[in-house]
Amino acid sequence: MAFWRSKKTSETDEPNEASANAPSVSGSADEQQGSGLLSKIAGGLQKTRRVLGTDIRDLFKSEGRLVDDDFLGELFARLIRTDMGTGPANKIREEVAKQYRGRVVHLEEVIQTITQEIRSQLSQDHGELAKNDSPPTVVLVVGVNGSGKTTSIGKLSHYLHANGHSLVLGAGDTFRAAAVEQLTIWAGRIGCEIVTGKSGADPASVAYQTVDKAIEVGADYAIIDTAGRLQTQSNLMQELQKIRKVIDKRLPGAPHEVLLVLDATAGQNAISQAKGFSEAAGCTGIVLAKLDGSAKGGVVLPIREQFQLPVKFVGLGEGMEDMAAFDPDSFADALLKG
Ligand SMILES: Nc1nc2c(ncn2[C@@H]2O[C@H](COP(=O)(O)OP(=O)(O)O)[C@@H](O)[C@H]2O)c(=O)[nH]1
Numbered sequence: 001m002a003f004w005r006s007k008k009t010s011e012t013d014e015p016n017e018a019s020a021n022a023p024s025v026s027g028s029a030d031e032q033q034g035s036g037l038l039s040k041i042a043g044g045l046q047k048t049r050r051v052l053g054t055d056i057r058d059l060f061k062s063e064g065r066l067v068d069d070d071f072l073g074e075l076f077a078r079l080i081r082t083d084m085g086t087g088p089a090n091k092i093r094e095e096v097a098k099q100y101r102g103r104v105v106h107l108e109e110v111i112q113t114i115t116q117e118i119r120s121q122l123s124q125d126h127g128e129l130a131k132n133d134s135p136p137t138v139v140l141v142v143g144v145n146g147s148g149k150t151t152s153i154g155k156l157s158h159y160l161h162a163n164g165h166s167l168v169l170g171a172g173d174t175f176r177a178a179a180v181e182q183l184t185i186w187a188g189r190i191g192c193e194i195v196t197g198k199s200g201a202d203p204a205s206v207a208y209q210t211v212d213k214a215i216e217v218g219a220d221y222a223i224i225d226t227a228g229r230l231q232t233q234s235n236l237m238q239e240l241q242k243i244r245k246v247i248d249k250r251l252p253g254a255p256h257e258v259l260l261v262l263d264a265t266a267g268q269n270a271i272s273q274a275k276g277f278s279e280a281a282g283c284t285g286i287v288l289a290k291l292d293g294s295a296k297g298g299v300v301l302p303i304r305e306q307f308q309l310p311v312k313f314v315g316l317g318e319g320m321e322d323m324a325a326f327d328p329d330s331f332a333d334a335l336l337k338g
């Protein structure tokens with residue numbers, strides 16, 4: 001399974017999750033994390049790559065090309081088609097200009113410079129899922145309706161469970177019966193516990209009970225789903241704050257992670273969603289879902305540019321294993337792979 005990040009970014013030398021706890025996964029951790037991860041991400045980014053890689057290659061019909069204002073303008077126009085926004089595209093254009101202006105360059109040189117610049121724009125600390133010193137680690141998952149919260153919880157839980165961790169899921173989206181059912185199906189597939197309330201039950205009480213259950217059974221993780229829409233945005237934000245408060249009451253310091261799920265197909269709209277949530281819900285990391293369905297994978301650049309939040313995971317499909325830990329280097333490489 002190509003899931004976990006290829007490089008550990010924390011300061012400690014502890015073995016990472018995959019190598020420490022992967023009895024049920026075949027192949028070495030390196031195998032899983034190296035070329036497998038790259039090709040998986042490349043597969044998920046196919047649509048974006050078709051736009052970006054192909055467009056940039058199109059700039060080089062002849063043998064090399066003079067880097068002048070025309071070339072730089074065309075490059076810029078192609079970059080922003082991936083929804084990376086003008087800020088990041090400008091930085092890339094400037095870097096290419098700085099290195100090559102007035103010279104005839106070849107495709108590979110430019111691709112290398114762009115990849116390097118994207119890598120540096122995406123670099124981040126604390127890209128791993130939080131882990132509380134003593135279990136359970138409580139993870140709250142927030143985001144607008146349809147962004148991919150429940151599916152992402154399913155995929156993340158599958159991964160954690162397959163790596164020997166015990167978990168309790170909390171069906172905190174009590175406003176839609178279908179949402180509870182959907183998470184219950186995931187729990188059944190994975191074979192983990194789930195706490196559900198009746199339809200319309202108080203989501204905060206479901207969250208409380210989920211943490212309570214996780215403590216009672218000694219689970220490693222409690223992962224709590226939430227609603228994406230209430231009557232008004234401020235109702236939703238109040239609800240999330242209340243959920244946080246009761247979780248902290250049951251387990252001081254929790255939640256240890258608040259993952260904001262963004263829909264990559266929303267492109268730049270995902271950014272305005274992120275603004276609302278990250279301010280009110282105290283988010284600690286981003287899951288960028290549906291990258292496979294989007295040609296707007298470049299949106300990860302302005303997300304990194306505008307938020308102090310690391311991107312922790314990317315969603316690459318609807319299946320159990322279609323998620324990858326976000327690794328800036330693999331992502332940048334995959335984006336421009338021919
Ligand atoms: N292609 C693709 N579809 C996804 C992904 N994540 C979620 N979905 C689909 O998006 C829709 C909404 O997802 P859901 O998890 O119910 O969103 P929620 O309302 O935020 O919980 C569902 O049809 C999912 O199957 C992904 O990474 N790739």
Ligand SMILES: [Mg+2]
Pocket residue numbers: 149150151173179225
């Ligand atoms: Mg849901």
